Amino acid sequence: MLVKFHSASWQAILAALAVIPLLGLASVPRVSAQSRISVSVSPATASVRAGGGTQQFTATVHNDWHHRGVRWTLSGAGCSGSTCGTLSATTSASGAPLTYTAPPNVPNPATVTLTATSVSSTSKKASANITVTGSSTALSVTIVPKRGGLRIAQTLPVTATVQNDVAAAGVTWSASGPACSGTSCGTFAGATSRSATYVAPNTPGIYSITATSVTDVTKSASTSIGVTDLTGVLTYHNNLSRDGTNPHEFALTPSNVNTATFGKLFSCQADGAIYAQPLWVPNLTVAGSSHNVIIVATQHESLYAFDADATPCMTLWHVNLVDSAHGGSSGETSVLSGGSGALVGSGYGDISPEVGITGTPVIDATSNTLYVVSKSVNASTQFFQRLHAIDLTTGAERVAPHSIDASISVPGTGAGSVAGRVAFDPRNESQRAGLVLSNAVVYVAWASHEDHDPYHGWVMGFNASTLAAVANAVFNSTPNQVGTLSYSRGGIWMGGGAPAVDAAGNLFFITGNGTFDANTGGSNYGDSVVRLNTASGLSVADYFTPLDQASLDANDTDFGSGAATILVDQPAGPVTHLVIGGGKQGNLFLLNRDSMGKFSSSTNNVLQTVNLGNSIFATPVFWQNNLYVAGVGTLKQFAFNGTTGKFNGAPFSQSSTSYRFPGATPSVSSNGATNGIIWALDNGLFCTPQSPGCGATVLHAYDATNLATELWNSSQAAANRDLAGHAVKFTVPTVANGKVYVGTRGNDSSVLGELEIYGLLPN
Numbered sequence: 001m002l003v004k005f006h007s008a009s010w011q012a013i014l015a016a017l018a019v020i021p022l023l024g025l026a027s028v029p030r031v032s033a034q035s036r037i038s039v040s041v042s043p044a045t046a047s048v049r050a051g052g053g054t055q056q057f058t059a060t061v062h063n064d065w066h067h068r069g070v071r072w073t074l075s076g077a078g079c080s081g082s083t084c085g086t087l088s089a090t091t092s093a094s095g096a097p098l099t100y101t102a103p104p105n106v107p108n109p110a111t112v113t114l115t116a117t118s119v120s121s122t123s124k125k126a127s128a129n130i131t132v133t134g135s136s137t138a139l140s141v142t143i144v145p146k147r148g149g150l151r152i153a154q155t156l157p158v159t160a161t162v163q164n165d166v167a168a169a170g171v172t173w174s175a176s177g178p179a180c181s182g183t184s185c186g187t188f189a190g191a192t193s194r195s196a197t198y199v200a201p202n203t204p205g206i207y208s209i210t211a212t213s214v215t216d217v218t219k220s221a222s223t224s225i226g227v228t229d230l231t232g233v234l235t236y237h238n239n240l241s242r243d244g245t246n247p248h249e250f251a252l253t254p255s256n257v258n259t260a261t262f263g264k265l266f267s268c269q270a271d272g273a274i275y276a277q278p279l280w281v282p283n284l285t286v287a288g289s290s291h292n293v294i295i296v297a298t299q300h301e302s303l304y305a306f307d308a309d310a311t312p313c314m315t316l317w318h319v320n321l322v323d324s325a326h327g328g329s330s331g332e333t334s335v336l337s338g339g340s341g342a343l344v345g346s347g348y349g350d351i352s353p354e355v356g357i358t359g360t361p362v363i364d365a366t367s368n369t370l371y372v373v374s375k376s377v378n379a380s381t382q383f384f385q386r387l388h389a390i391d392l393t394t395g396a397e398r399v400a401p402h403s404i405d406a407s408i409s410v411p412g413t414g415a416g417s418v419a420g421r422v423a424f425d426p427r428n429e430s431q432r433a434g435l436v437l438s439n440a441v442v443y444v445a446w447a448s449h450e451d452h453d454p455y456h457g458w459v460m461g462f463n464a465s466t467l468a469a470v471a472n473a474v475f476n477s478t479p480n481q482v483g484t485l486s487y488s489r490g491g492i493w494m495g496g497g498a499p500a501v502d503a504a505g506n507l508f509f510i511t512g513n514g515t516f517d518a519n520t521g522g523s524n525y526g527d528s529v530v531r532l533n534t535a536s537g538l539s540v541a542d543y544f545t546p547l548d549q550a551s552l553d554a555n556d557t558d559f560g561s562g563a564a565t566i567l568v569d570q571p572a573g574p575v576t577h578l579v580i581g582g583g584k585q586g587n588l589f590l591l592n593r594d595s596m597g598k599f600s601s602s603t604n605n606v607l608q609t610v611n612l613g614n615s616i617f618a619t620p621v622f623w624q625n626n627l628y629v630a631g632v633g634t635l636k637q638f639a640f641n642g643t644t645g646k647f648n649g650a651p652f653s654q655s656s657t658s659y660r661f662p663g664a665t666p667s668v669s670s671n672g673a674t675n676g677i678i679w680a681l682d683n684g685l686f687c688t689p690q691s692p693g694c695g696a697t698v699l700h701a702y703d704a705t706n707l708a709t710e711l712w713n714s715s716q717a718a719a720n721r722d723l724a725g726h727a728v729k730f731t732v733p734t735v736a737n738g739k740v741y742v743g744t745r746g747n748d749s750s751v752l753g754e755l756e757i758y759g760l761l762p763n
Contacts, residue, residue, distance in 0.1 A: 036063035039070060039126040041116050047131045048085075048102040050215055051166030057128055059116035061094040068119035069093040074100075075115065078107035085112055085132070091119065104167030105215045106132050134216035139164045141171060141221040143211045145762030147261060149226045149251030149738020150200040151282040151292060158223065159195045160211035169214035170194050177207040186227075204229040206250050226251025226738055233280040233734050234363040236434030236498035237619050238667065241566040244621035244628075249669035251738030251760060252677060257701050257711045263761050264714070264722040265739070268313035270753035272300025272334070273728055274743025275351070275496065276360040277434070278755060280308060280736040284368065286316045286393050293392070294734075294741055295363070298753050301334050301356035301374055303395060306755065308739065313755075319395035321357070321374040327386055327401035332376045335383070337449065338688065343377060344427060345449035349689040355449070360434035360498065360732075362442065364464060368392040371442045371464070373404070373431045383427040387444065387467055402467035404444070408460065412479030414488035414515070414524075416454030422479050422488075428455045430491075434498025439505050440464045441473070441534065445498075447491025447512060451556070457490040457511050457525075459499070459538060472537025478524045482515035489553075490514025490526040495617040495662060496730040497563025500579065502593060506541060507532040508566065510581050512558035516549050519599040527552045527559040529581060529589070531596060544591050544606065545599040552585065559583040562616035563665075566593070568625075573645040575607060580622075584615040586631060590646065608646045610638060617662035617730065621678065623670065623704065626652065628678055630664035635680055635700075637707050653707040657700060660684025660692070662729055668704055669735040676704025677711065679735055683727040687745055697727035697744055699758060714758070725754040 039061050046055045059070040071091050074084040084107065088099035100114060110132045118124040140163045150156055160171045170193025175185040185207055188196040198209050204227050212220040230248040237244045256262060276297040284293045292308040293316060301321045307314035322328035336343050338352030345351075351358065361372035370390040377383050386401040409423040416422060429446040436443035441461045448455035461473030477490035490511045492499075499509040507530075514526025518540075525540070527549045533541040545559075546552065552559055564581035577593035590608040591597060597605030614631035621628040625640040627647065635655040638647045664680040678701070685695035696714075699722075703709035714722040725744030734741040739759035746754040 037118050037121045037124045038062045039116055039118050039124050041114070041126045041128045043128060045129050047133050048100065050102050050106045050132050050134060051104050053102040055100050055130070056097045057100060057114060058095060058097050059092060059126065061118055064094055064118065064120050066120055067093065069096070070116040071119055072098060073115045073117070074112055076107055076109070076112040078109045079103065079112060083107060085130070100130065102132050105169055106134060106217065108217055134219065139213060139216050139219050141211055141213050141219050143209070143221040143223050145223055147224050147251070147256065147760040148762065149228060149760065151737055152200055152202050152204060152227055152229050154200050154283070154292070155189070156198045156200070156225065157195065158198055158209055158211070160221065162213050162215070165213065165215050167215055171211040171213055174210045174212065175207055176210065177205055179205065180207070198225070200225070200227045204248065204250055228737050230282065230736055232282055232363065232365050233736050234365055235279070235437065236277055236360040237665070237732065240436070240438065240501035242498060242500045242563060242619050243565050243568070243623070244619065244665070244667045245623050246667070246669045246735050247672050249675070249735060249738070250671050252669055252735070253675040254677060254703050254711055256760060257677060259712060259717045261761055262712055263717055263758065265757045265759045266311040266313055267757065268296070268304070268306045268315070268755040269746065269751055270296055270298050270304055270755060271302050272298035272354065272356060272753045273745040274298055274753050274755060275358050275728055275731060276743070277732045278734045278741040278743055279361060279363055280734055280741065281363060281365065281392060282737070284392060291316060292737060294755065295361070295370060295392070296743065296755050297357040297361055297372060299334060299351070299354050299356040299358065300752065301376060303370070303372065303390060305392070305395065308737070317395040321372070321386070321388060322376045326388060326397055328376065329378060331379045332384065335375055335377045343381065344430070344452070346452045348450045350450045352688040355430070359431045359444070360496065362435040362437040363392065364437055369398055369464070371435055371437065373435065373444055375426070375431060385426040385429070385431065387442065387462055389467055399467055402462060404460070408469070408474060410474055410476045410479050412476065413481045414456060414479050415481070415486065422456060422476055424458060425455065428452055429458060432496055433492050433494055433509070434496065436499050436501060436507065437464060438501045439534065441470055443499065443507060445492040445509060447493045448489070451489065453487045453489070455491060456488050457492040457514065459492065459507065459509070459532065461534070461538060470537060475532060475538040477511045477530070478514045478526055480517070480522060480524060482517045482522065482524055485515055488515055488524070490524065491560070493558065493560055494563035495561060495619065495665065496732070497619040497665070500564050500566045502566055502577070505534045507534060508564045508579055508593070510560035510562065510564055510583065512560035513553045513556055516545060516553070518543060518545065529564060529579070529591060529596060531593065542596040543598060544589065544596040546589070547599070547601055547604050549599070557584045559585070563619035565620045565622055567622050567640070570642055570645060573642050575645050578607070580620060580627065582612065582616045586612045586614050586616060588612060588616070588620070588629070610647050612636065614663070618665040621666045621668050623668045623676060624673055626704070628666050628668065628707070630659045630666060630680055632659065632661050632663045634658055635664065635666060635678070635702070635707055655700070655702060655707045656710065657682065665730070665732045667733055667735055670704065678702040678704050678707065679733045679740060681727070681731060681733055681742065683729055683731060686727045686729040687748055688729070694726055694748065697724045697731070697742060699724065699733060699740065699742055722758070724756045725751070
């Protein structure tokens, strides 16, 4: 049935509806959809690997009646934008997964915050904390080299490798040290994420170069670099005192000289046996480039300038001193000294097979000049000795070589004299001792070849600029005949040592067996320590001769088989100025340099006699009030008492190694008063007819505080890794800038001379 509503009915309904608020229903609160929205994120925490690691996250939005979902953002204290990572989408529906991808590198700090914000109600949000970690395959950093030594301002290329560096981000470079910061620790040139060139600072010390992973800043590797201010090893046994010290060694320490981290780095071949001590010159410019240079002299008349650090060996220049450019005449050669055709000596082959350059040269670093004496012969058996002044940068002569020949003579009636004069004999005289440079004068000393008469000990002085003979600077140790003796002798051998020089310029040396009459007003000084005044030429200022000199001479027990070492002045001791030396008898005599004791037939006028127990053919080391010397036997350490001014009687320590003839002249490297290392060569198998055999020289390293602690020697490493060339009698190691340089005979066949370079292994 159709129901019809009249207008009155509609009015009644509307009136009824109007009454509802009056009944209190209007007081029921209204709940909006937005006020009931909430957001949660799952998982709430996660760790994700840097360099591409991923993690899914889900946001759930409750009461989102319009199903608008969330908007995602990333943030972090150590990152922004993509450095915090990336997301697969910026929005997602409730419950829909989203993928987070970690950045290439770990932020610092490593926490990233992932936030989901409701689109419908932006005040509603939730977050997850993400920790970005390094590679799940362990990231690691290595650096090459791991260790080394540099001269101040010298450069060193360094390379870093980062294993498992997914993003190939590489490293950053930094330098540090115990007393530096910033650029005072050194700087880097041409730095990349893989390599850099470290420039050493101008302050010596021990520095660390660090390569830090960009991907994971907690991963790094460092190399330790000793930076030295050593100005050079320019003369025999390091200095004019001949004490054998290098107190500027920062790279080599007792803790790193061992077979794991120290060994043979490379070798440099030469054309003859290396008897002279190698000399080291830093920062020398050769052909427009700066190099640390090691100078080598051979018995084949050659001089070599090698780069002291480059491997493989780099020859900077090489010259031969008997060619025409160096004063030689046609057909000149080194002097045959071994075998039936020997031209010098008495047939013993003491130096074999040839004589060319024997004595250690000396260098003037101010003018970059090297002074050296060569010996040669021509086809007419005319013998030559020449003093050369060599330009260190080229090998060329700075001035014409000075001939040292029979035109040089002194008054006398000794062996070989003619008409009351004794002339220098370039054939019989052997220039064995190291050269001296003092107060712009080059001093050269001589002995003989194998005591072959007639000979004398000679010392001569030459102007360092012109090579002209200095007026009155010729000394002959035995110019006159003594009694009925037919010989004179008195050679200055000293096992290759050089005369020592004190602060006043006096020369100190020891002569070998020979005639003596100085005690009766004569001028012969066989078997004596002699002090020569150099103020006006050369003149004897004082001397000491043992009471048994006649016996020493008669039995070839040379006092002068060893050399003299000037001790550090002792201003607080009873005697300030001291010198010590000894010879074949095994006695070390401690003398007052200002009053040496002269001769007495009843007593030795010395401060102290220290009996080594074995013959001495060496120059002692004196370091931190300790004397080190190796006679034929063990290397021994004697402690010096500054209060009494004498050495304690028994050795403080000694090596377990027993050194065969001729013993060893040690050297010491240290960082001032610390990290002392004693270096010595066992040259017992020196390959000439007098040797018991032919074999490698062995370099030994000892803790200077206790010689019973041997740190390393060149025979220890497996597979002959550190094997040296054949030994040379009397040769001395040179220690400089983290390396040790040793002259050898090579293998005496295909290699006739070889310089061995030892140092810290780079890897």
